[in-house]
Amino acid sequence: RIWVDLLEASSVNYIIDRCIGDHESLDPKPIELIATAQFFQAATLVSEFAEILNKPLEVSHYSRLAARIKAAFIEHFLEEGTGRFGVATQAAQSTALYMGLVPDSEKRAATQRMVDSVSLDHKGHVATGIFGTKYLLNMLSATSNNDVAYRMVDQKEFPGWGHMLENGATTLWETWAQSDNVYSQNHPMFGMVSEWFFKSLGGIEPSSRARGYDHFSIAPFMATDLDWVEAKYESVRGTISSRWKRENRKVTLHIEVPVNTTAVVRIPTSNADSLQVDGKPVSELKTVNMLAGSPAGLVEIELGSGRYQFTAAVV
Numbered sequence: 001r002i003w004v005d006l007l008e009a010s011s012v013n014y015i016i017d018r019c020i021g022d023h024e025s026l027d028p029k030p031i032e033l034i035a036t037a038q039f040f041q042a043a044t045l046v047s048e049f050a051e052i053l054n055k056p057l058e059v060s061h062y063s064r065l066a067a068r069i070k071a072a073f074i075e076h077f078l079e080e081g082t083g084r085f086g087v088a089t090q091a092a093q094s095t096a097l098y099m100g101l102v103p104d105s106e107k108r109a110a111t112q113r114m115v116d117s118v119s120l121d122h123k124g125h126v127a128t129g130i131f132g133t134k135y136l137l138n139m140l141s142a143t144s145n146n147d148v149a150y151r152m153v154d155q156k157e158f159p160g161w162g163h164m165l166e167n168g169a170t171t172l173w174e175t176w177a178q179s180d181n182v183y184s185q186n187h188p189m190f191g192m193v194s195e196w197f198f199k200s201l202g203g204i205e206p207s208s209r210a211r212g213y214d215h216f217s218i219a220p221f222m223a224t225d226l227d228w229v230e231a232k233y234e235s236v237r238g239t240i241s242s243r244w245k246r247e248n249r250k251v252t253l254h255i256e257v258p259v260n261t262t263a264v265v266r267i268p269t270s271n272a273d274s275l276q277v278d279g280k281p282v283s284e285l286k287t288v289n290m291l292a293g294s295p296a297g298l299v300e301i302e303l304g305s306g307r308y309q310f311t312a313a314v315v
Contacts, residue, residue, distance in 0.1 A: 001046050001058070007039050008065060014039070014072035024175050024189070025129030026122075026159060027089040033077050034091065034131055037099045040069040073101050083109025090117045091132025097143070098135035111143045124151050126160055126176075134192040141200045146221040149200065153193055161193055202231025202242045203266070212236045218255050219266035219298075220244050237261050246314060253310040257303065264291070267299045267312050274313035275299055 007016060016036050021029035043066040050058035077086045077096070083106045085096040093114035096102050102110045114136070118124060128136050140149035156162035159176035167178050174187035199205045203220030206213050213235035220229060220242055228245040238258030245252050257263045269275060272290075275282050282288055282301065291300040299312070 001062075004039075004042050004046050004062065004065070007042065011036075011039065013076075014069045015076055020130070022091040022129035022132040025089075025091055025132060026127040026176060027091060028087050029129070030086045030089065030092040030095070033073075033086040034095055036069065036073050036076070037095045037101060038131075040066055040073060040101060041099055043069055070101055074103060078103075078106065080106075081109075083107070083111070083113050085110065088113055088117065089127070089132075090114065090122070090136050091128045093117060094128070094132060094135035094139045097139045111139075111145075114139060114143075115145055115148055118148055118152055124148075125155050125157070126152050130189050133190055134195070137192060137196040138199075141196070141221070146200055147223070149196065150221065150223045153196065161190065198231050198233060201226070201229045202233075204231055204233050204240055204242050207264075213240065213258075214261050215263070216240065216261070217264045217266065218242045218253075219264075220253070222246060222251065222268055249314050251310075251312055251314050254308070255310070256307050257305045259305045262302060262304055265301045265303065265308075265310065266294075267301070267310055268297060269299055269312035269314065270297050271313045272299050274311075276311050277301075278309050279311075 008014075010016065014036070015032060016039050017032050019031055019035035019038070021031040022034055043062050047059050047062035047066060050062060078084070083102070085102075086092040093110055097107070097110055097114065118126070118136075118140070121127075126133065126136070137149055137153075140146065140152075153161060156166050161172075163176070164173055169185070171186040172188065172190050173179065174184035174189055179185065200221045201223070203218045205217050205219070207215040207217065210216060214237065222244065227247065230243045232239060232241040235258065237260060239256055240258060241254070241256040243254040251268065253265070253267060255263070255265060267275060277285055277288055282290055289302045291302055294300040
């Protein structure tokens with residue numbers, strides 16, 4: 001709270017003009033944009049903490065502050081009607097989207113600009129730094145652009161994680177380019193790709209209002225050139241695992257859901273009738289609830305704790 005109060009006092013019309021920026025970004029660093037977005041995030045968090053602590057006056061104060069920051073952010077950085085924020089780089093676009101600062105009317109254009117900044121501006125490569133990389137990976141996946149994120153992560157040429165591996169790296173570098181020991185050769189900064197492996201390829205992600213993973217989803221992205229993935233997360237409530245394999249036009253998904261938790265599982269198939277759980281049709285299992293209104297090409301199921309094996313035809 002004291003930090004947010006300091007930021008408010010230091011801001012000019014709720015805009016913050018200094019921070020580390022997107023450190024080690026290859027694009028121009030949108031310093032004001034990232035600093036102001038993080039100011040908004042901090043004010044929002046203080047309001048949410050105050051609600052948990054039953055402090056209604058602070059809830060009111062900091063939620064109003066967050067609303068004023070958001071309005072100032074949109075007025076200052078958005079090129080109305082285009083979805084472009086600030087310099088409209090990978091970091092600028094993904095930061096605005098990740099922080100929830102994009103008006104509904106601009107989301108489609110803002111998302112497309114983010115995708116273009118990867119696919120067109122950088123020919124499928126990453127160009128973000130310390131903050132933008134996390135936001136970019138998360139928002140590509142959240143906007144159903146997992147394929148773009150996957151191709152970006154899988155690049156073997158500079159810049160990218162594959163480039164590090166191709167040049168003998170056994171730990172992550174601080175910079176996308178190889179350093180002659182001026183910069184760290186063992187740095188966690190770009191390690192958020194590991195988070196993306198679990199959340200996207202493994203599909204393990206807590207729900208927005210989860211408490212200690214008491215409710216989560218398992219929705220693996222099955223890239224066309226991957227045959228299998230195994231992911232396991234040791235949550236405070238127990239082991240959550242997701243293990244899938246694709247062969248002979250069939251996908252098999254093994255999952256583990258801890259005691260006293262629930263999960264929504266999303267299985268990529270257009271043939272719902274082919275779906276079986278532990279060798280039985282879903283319709284025969286009372287403990288498994290098929291959810292209505294699933295997106296095209298997906299079957300959504302809600303279930304409780306246990307170990308399950310799903311099989312379905314890949315169409």
